[in-house]
Amino acid sequence: MSVFPYLVAGWVLLAGIYGLATSRDLIQSVGCLAVAQSSTYVLLLAVGYRRGATAPVFADLPVGAPVVDPVVQALALTDVVVGATVTALLLALVIQLRKRHGTVDPERLTGLRG
């Protein structure tokens, strides 16, 4: 297994964090959070990958056929569900903020500081 997918995961995480740190738009921030989360998908798939193996669905596989790790796939699936919930919730909050406050620019939200 090459080290390349791990580097990709790290790069995607850093891209997400950079976006979050510099964003001037809360919709974009939530998007960047989803980007950062994508790094976990890449990492989990890289962890479970086996060269020449197939999907772990045993219905039409001979016994002893090489398959990729099903545990990380379960983890990735859970991760997707968690990510979708959080993203939807945060987007709903942003929409509500736009309705009530008329802005999605974090720099213009000055109610909480010090």
Place this chain on the structure above:
Amino acid sequence: MGPPPPTVALPGTAQLPLAVALPGTAQLLPLAVAVPLLGAVLLVVAGRWLPRPARDALTMVCAAAELACLALLWARTDDGRAVSWMGGWGPPGGSPAHGSQSVGIVLVADRLGIGMALLVTVLTVAVLAYSWRYFDEPVGEHGGVFPALLLLFAAGMCGFALTGDLFDAFVFFELMGAVAYALTGYRIEDPRPLHGALAFGIVNSLAAYGSLLGIGLLYARTGQLGLAQLGQALDTRPPDLLVVCGFVLVLAGPLVKAAAAPFHFWLPDAHAVAPSPVCMLLSGVMVELGVYGTARIYWVAFAGPGGVPAHAFRDTVLVLGAVTALTGAVMCWQQRHLKRMLAFSTIGHIGLFLVGVALLTPEGLVGTAVYVAGHAGVKAALFGLCGLLLDQYGSVDEHGLHGRARELALPGALFAVGGLALAGLPPFGTGLGKSLAEEAGGRYLPGLLPALFVVVSAVTGGAVLRAWLRVFRGAGPTPGDRPGEPETSGEGEEPEVHSPSRRLPAPLTAVPAALLLGALVIGAAPSVGRQLAQAARLFTDRVGYLAAAYQGPVPPAPQPVPASDWTVSGALLGLLSAALAVALALLAVHFVHRGPGAALNRRLVLPLRRLHSGLVGDYVTWLAVGLAALLVAFVAQR
């Protein structure tokens, strides 16, 4: 004649003849998570048809069932652990061979975990009683949403406290996180709660994804996800860099939840704006679960020879805790928004809890456990009283409310008692916990650590007492505005009910009083401390935990049960910090901002306050910087 009713033996009690057999311990563990989950679903589905009293009753029944479940678990586990492999997918024949993968998911509960879950449930019951008539709850489609969210929150927190599996811990962590974001932004009419909830959500979720990356790396190295299995697998390998990276990444989630500096920025923003009953849960127990998670993960999985060396963990977390405690104390003193002040005081105390855990001794741990329990009662009571002020005056601003709450005699007295208890006045639980942790800390760094405990608790308690003097006594001149300084005023808060001039509802005073009484009992009843001391010894017994998770024979714990009684020096130090708090409060009220203090304030404190900018981007930057610093610290001490 029918058969005689079955009897169930409970340790410490007489044989109880019961008409129905109680569920076994292995069934009780998942029930403790399932009961509130099911209750939440029921409430959401049935809430739109049920009238309000029926909804309240249903919620209370669920919370009471959860409480009974956990109390039974507490009684049954005694000085042992309850273990439950979900669906019977346990390791075949007890202990598996080294390196073999176990795909089962396990719940492992010892008394410290059950105690955290009990604390969650007791606070949930208190919050439900408190918010009985607090909100004008939306009816129709959304009826029952608020209590359903509270139950879901409790389920997530109980699951986190009872799980023995790292990935499950992540799932429960995200469950309680997502519910907490929703509860923080519950009043969607105002911009500030939405802003606070967004900062909370983005920072915490990013940290959780960091944890998941760490879990992935550890799984890649060892092929295990259970804490015990992971610990066992790491024990058989030489230490390596990837494991240290995985450890730091895994800790990102719990440390951000615990609001350790510099990961703490989200907390004051969220706690200042969340509805007061929600703050009671957030500050009282959710944040403390972060400390619990840090301790559990390190102790079970990484304390072995293949993990992270004890001295590295001790020194790093000690520094982290001390920085957190001082930041929290300094910022707490600066606040005029009462809920934000209490939020920073939580950060200060979290720092002290981290110091207690970092000592890696049963003595430090029992001090922290008692401190957490006492702090939960006191802090929840104080947040409840802030909710009362908000209810009556539509403001939680220390300056704006100057002298206005003189008419509230009983709430005022409770507020003052809460401030003194926060400062560690004996015989409150906070005082006992502080004294035990101080003593444990004094053995490692004499003088320095006890001084940290005294100063931080005196300053945070003093800030609360200062607010009491101004708001409830009308003492001193009304402080002027400080133009040009970044600050959050407590004016213009939407009252959480829509008719601020109505009569004071009874639960708004009764619940804080009961919570303060609870904090008093924790410190004054010696049996509470003794049981927590036993629990702390069990928590630090790693060999026993690994054996119990595999359902093998558990060797007796090697260490003696740590002391948990009041000592003369501890009580005196508690009195000292309470006296210091009173003195600080009096000084602040009667001699405001004069002399060299103002210059010092400009030089040192103002930059610190500017860092709390309210911008999510800044908080994320601090998160990344803090994680990098932790990684460097742990790798350097490897």
